[in-house]
Amino acid sequence: MSRILTIAMMLVVLAFGVFLGSRMAGDGTDRYREQKKMSEAYELIKAFYVDDVPGDSLAGAGVQGMAGYLDPHTLYLAPEKAAYSQAEFDGNFDGIGIEYDVLNDTLLVVTPLSGGPSAAVGIAPGDRILAIDSVSCIGISRQDVMRKLRGKRGTRVLLNVYRPLSGKSFDFLVTRGKISTSSVDAAFMLEGGNGYIRISRFMATTADEFRLALTKLRHAGMRRLIVDLRGNPGGFLEQAVQVADEFLGEGQLIVYTKSRNSAENVRYVAHSGDGYEKGALVVLVDKGSASASEILAGALQDNHRAVIVGELTFGKGLVQRQLQFSDGSMLRLTVSRYYTPSGRQIQRQYVKGEGGRDRYYHESLANIMPGKLFSDPDSLLYRKTSEVSVYRTGGLYGVLDSLKGKAASKNLQLNALSAAGGIIPDFWVTGRPYTEFYQEMYRSGLFEDIALKILDDPKSSVQAYRASLDGFISGYLDDGRLLSLVRKSCSARGIAFDAASFRRDRAYVALAVKSRIAHQLFGFEGQIRVFVSGADPVVRMAGELPVVP
Template sequence: MSRIVQAILIVAILFFGILIGYRLRKDPSDAVFGQQKKLLEALGMISALYVDKVDDDGLVDAGIEGMAESLDPHTVYLNADRVDFSNSEFQGNFEGIGIEFDIVHDTLLVVTPLAGGPSESAGILAGDRILAIDSLSAVGLSPMEVIERLRGKKGTSVNLRIYRPYTSRIIGVDVVRDRIPTFSVDAVFMLDDAVGYIRLSRFVATTASEFRSAMKELREQGMQSIIVDVRGNPGGYLDQAVEVADEFLPDGKLVVYTKSRNGGQDEMRYAATREGGFEDVRIVLLVDRGSASAAEILAGALQDNGRAAVVGELTFGKGLVQRQFEFDDGSAMRLTIARYFTPSGRRIQRDYSKGSHGREEYYREVSDSREAEKLFKDSGGLVVKSDIEGVSVFRPSRKLYTASGGILPDYWVVERSADDFYTRLRSQGVFDEVALGIIDDPASTARTYAEGEPDAFIERFSEDARIDSSVRRICRAKGIDFDEAEFLAEREGIVVAVKSRIARQLFGIEAQIRVLAEESDKVLRFARDLMSRDAA
């Protein structure tokens, strides 16, 4: 029996009971019954009379999706597959083969086998190309298709056909899937003798414990101040953001609170519950338009309690609380039930319009830096002197802190936008292809660093002329108009972009972040200068 038939029978029984009660009570204020009846009638008409046969399950899903879409931008309906994927991402583990991968020019590239995972045990190396998965070609797969093929139940096996460029050999490898931890700390290293750096990519079930371990590791290396980078962090588990904030805040300090329509259990206050392990550490927090939800909660808590200087851009502005309600078939509704507010009472959620058009506008606005910069300029503020080329720094006026939604940085750092030529190269994958080609080139020195530590590569690798010629060659192959003047103007950034991608393919994401931190991250450079001035 299909879901829609089951639904009709159940609702018919309910209908009979409600009708009797309705006639006995004769309460005209009970309008819900009429709306339920209308919905049931629409489902029945479409299922029975529509000109083509309809998928009953798909019809029900579409109806729920439509209801969710008419609300706020973050209330969503998830089918069973999306629920499973989402849960595995945020619970801190999943079952698979344990690789970090990229797709470059339709080629599935192993960036790194995760330490202690099945792929590392099977002998898969960074830089390997996966040609086939269980005899099916892996060329041209989307990232989601790769994930679907590689993930599976613990103990099951997957056969990979691999091309290894260092030896020019094609080999077959059987990998037995296992439980793989999902990490949220992408990078941990010292910027100098006293300042540490931690990059948090999201807030999953293991984030707080990962963060504490990273802080202890840096403290053992002499860390006195810390730059915490949550740029591009879309959020995740609230409790993990609260725990991270707790490490820096005295007992009892408010972290965040919620307000709901009905009050009661949906309204909560979260405060630091114990003496934090790093209350003596100076903090700068880096944010941008991609910092959302739990990342904004962390930023608001540290800013309102005077524990961190927030540097970067106005954040995304996602301050709606969702609760996930499961359906019997494994699908779920992620429904907004409350709003978040910072300790000083600032709302995190920015304005939005309801419906599909409202959702499109909501996400378009955050991708358009001009909207945020106009917001700043219209509100006034102070210009901060900066010696960093191509960077302007402002201190927003206090009146904007409660009016904008999102978390407004203490120092709004505006970088000169990349020109169209650089943007075109990046969007068409030229940097990734150049990096891949250099690693494969026997004449390049890149391979000589592959078996060592990233420190030597970051410090010494320099093949600017090879990068120049590779960019020109790939532009010709892709039909990209090559403008010599634009290339020379952006050459320094292009070289760093390629070097960072070579580092990622050889050593993983932390090495890529280190290259960018050392050579081109101007927001990070301002944060370091700010710490130096404060310490003087």
């Protein structure tokens, strides 16, 4: 009898276990069914598609399709692209150490990086690389340049180089080494005690680079700091937090993130330090300033620590985490939303799916302009010059808050502004548009062409300024042949020369060419210094505006 009872009890326990397991595994069953569907689709395509399909490509396309369904910032990166991306964000990679450009199908050395492998063997600014390992690189793409010049540390690459000033070609055997990249493109003093720092992105070394630049400017007697985030697409959130910490006092909130996954709910606060917690501060932004740039700008704006100047920013309020697959590919997955200290979620509106992603990246915000927001735009106008109009727009947040929970405003511009997200600057600057002729010259690379023609001419007066950026900025005037060079370059490119537009924009054309010459002679910081010191109206305005928002 006891044996029968024991068996009966075992059956009851087993039945209950099956019942409980089926209840608890409901989600697992659904997940298995979904995974089975994807697996079946993979096998059907492999078996019946008209052409042979590599399995890894098919799997990658599947992940890419899932990522594309989610939001505009969730991405799948194939192994090679993932490796390049990770190296860029880490701030170092193995290569030959040159800043380069591809102009007119020619690989041009802008400058060898100081202390790098190329500088060590004598490669010089302005050199043209004609062949890499005996293979012509005329017509090479930028992606192929990286693929051919980057490689394992200690390996060697043979470069055939043409040097225009001597008219001779040389062979250089370069041993690849560790190359450190930077995200602080420039740090220098302007007139009136104004310091200037430009951050191009937020990567693993940004905060350390920024602290060094800040220390240098403080020792130079800086009284006002201008931080330029224009065109900065973002990067590591933690690096933006560390830079913000340099300006804020202990305990002040910088940013916080929220997610359905509680592990991603984080609050970032400032710690006491010896950075720049007191002192005049201006931050420059534009529609290309996104993500980590907006975190920094939003933190300083909400804590009333800086004046934000420029344009409405991009509007990216989603945080991604990079998750690596075993084959080296990577999923950059959105894991949380971030909020500024006052609780603003600045992500602009988007529609899920491939069509929504395309619209998200191609839609223009040009129609959202401060002069069109109200029937009386002069009520916002702060200053107007021949170059720019400056609107005091910090109060627009209050206007948008007053519309929340109400029927859509009849003001379509305000509705568009609310949907656009982003950081609204305290002072919104709009400039005089360039002529279509100038823009065509810019798009076609004509300024670079003219700069190279001047640099390649041994008789040009620019040759006397190769050794000194300061001397070049103050002493070099635009080439007397500018009109002739523009005409010839336009003819060679099939661009119709517009005499009236050239006269109108002549000063801007001359500055554009001068800045490109500086790029070739002194690197990217040289180009920035020429433009910022010469004619950047937003920087000039940033040095004059009141520093209390």
